[in-house]
Amino acid sequence: MPAVFCAPLRYTQGPDATLLLGREIKGLGLAGPVLIVSSASPRRLLGPAWSTSLGEASIPFRVHDFAGECTDAEVARIAATARETGSVVILGAGGGKALDAARAAACDLDLPFVSCPTVASTDAPCSAVSVIYDDAGVFLRARILPRNPELVLVDTRVIMQAPVRTLVAGMGDALSTMFEAKACVRAGKPNFRGGSCTRTALAMAELCHQTLMTDGVEALADAKAGRLTPALEHVIEANTLLSGLGFESAGLAAAHGVHNGLTAAPGTHDFMHGEKVAFGVLAQLMLERADDATLEQVLRFCTAVGLPVTLAQIGCRDLSKETLAKVAARATAPGEVTHNMPFEVTPTMVEAAILAADARGRKFLERR
Numbered sequence: 001m002p003a004v005f006c007a008p009l010r011y012t013q014g015p016d017a018t019l020l021l022g023r024e025i026k027g028l029g030l031a032g033p034v035l036i037v038s039s040a041s042p043r044r045l046l047g048p049a050w051s052t053s054l055g056e057a058s059i060p061f062r063v064h065d066f067a068g069e070c071t072d073a074e075v076a077r078i079a080a081t082a083r084e085t086g087s088v089v090i091l092g093a094g095g096g097k098a099l100d101a102a103r104a105a106a107c108d109l110d111l112p113f114v115s116c117p118t119v120a121s122t123d124a125p126c127s128a129v130s131v132i133y134d135d136a137g138v139f140l141r142a143r144i145l146p147r148n149p150e151l152v153l154v155d156t157r158v159i160m161q162a163p164v165r166t167l168v169a170g171m172g173d174a175l176s177t178m179f180e181a182k183a184c185v186r187a188g189k190p191n192f193r194g195g196s197c198t199r200t201a202l203a204m205a206e207l208c209h210q211t212l213m214t215d216g217v218e219a220l221a222d223a224k225a226g227r228l229t230p231a232l233e234h235v236i237e238a239n240t241l242l243s244g245l246g247f248e249s250a251g252l253a254a255a256h257g258v259h260n261g262l263t264a265a266p267g268t269h270d271f272m273h274g275e276k277v278a279f280g281v282l283a284q285l286m287l288e289r290a291d292d293a294t295l296e297q298v299l300r301f302c303t304a305v306g307l308p309v310t311l312a313q314i315g316c317r318d319l320s321k322e323t324l325a326k327v328a329a330r331a332t333a334p335g336e337v338t339h340n341m342p343f344e345v346t347p348t349m350v351e352a353a354i355l356a357a358d359a360r361g362r363k364f365l366e367r368r
Contacts, residue, residue, distance in 0.1 A: 004195025022057025126244030170239030172278030184251030187342035205246035257338030261331030267315030309361030
């Protein structure tokens with residue numbers, strides 16, 4: 001199996017980077033019209049900058065109002081709007097679901113995709129993966145697309161204006177990167193491109209973890225204070241670029257599998273992707289029988305930045321046996337990333353790991 005590494009064509013990050021959008025698009029040999037897929041909040045925040053930057057580059061654009069969930073129906077609706085407007089580039093602006101829907105529509109039309117996240121809440125912006133949900137927000141499948149974005153543009157001044165919770169959720173998603181990458185490497189499982197993990201991808205996953213441990217708490221304090229500091233820039237990069245390249249070119253495992261399973265528990269629907277992934281990390285560590293030092297580091301980090309470490313903290317205080325069984329069955333469904341672990345994982349093992357993670361988290365909180 002050959003080693004395969006994938007990445008966006010260009011990654012641009014910094015304060016007021018949106019004002020470079022037109023120049024960056026033209027610099028990549030792209031043109032208009034551009035269809036911007038965005039919900040109301042990013043549109044209010046970025047609309048003037050889009051008009052200025054794209055106007056200066058003489059690139060016409062239209063805005064499609066994102067419906068809020070990345071469903072097959074919404075992807076089809078975006079594609080229909082792009083056809084109607086004659087768009088030759090699709091740009092997603094907002095959170096992970098808006099980006100995923102826009103990315104999938106661009107793929108369906110064989111158009112270039114530009115990714116402009118307005119939150120640092122997931123590692124989705126750099127990838128060629130779109131996660132599809134049903135109308136109720138339950139995970140259906142991950143679509144593996146042929147190519148990564150032509151451009152990922154991260155305006156850190158915009159990111160800083162998002163709720164702090166989104167940054168913390170991004171750290172939860174990024175926290176899984178190294179642990180899942182190492183599990184996939186040990187198992188010899190292929191990454192999202194069907195190849196083995198390069199040393200570069202594994203190094204990025206490790207740097208992602210190191211950045212969170214070094215700068216995560218400081219970055220959170222800076223975000224709360226409204227300070228755009230090097231620590232905050234580093235964590236935004238870790239959440240977006242390092243985690244994105246690490247997960248796609250190394251692979252996902254039980255942490256994300258448990259997240260996918262947890263979407264079957266109605267109580268978790270008010271919680272963000274990265275918050276549930278953080279709990280999934282603890283469950284994966286339980287499956288792996290990780291040493292106490294590793295568990296304590298993860299528990300200390302999660303509690304320091306406000307990530308969940310118990311079932312109650314993700315809306316499952318009274319998780320019934322029936323719901324737990326549904327979660328475990330979903331987490332171990334055929335083709336699920338949980339099977340990228342270097343040993344066979346059964347629903348019974350996932351049930352036990354979830355309960356063990358919850359018990360360890362509650363015990364840690366009692367000691368504080």
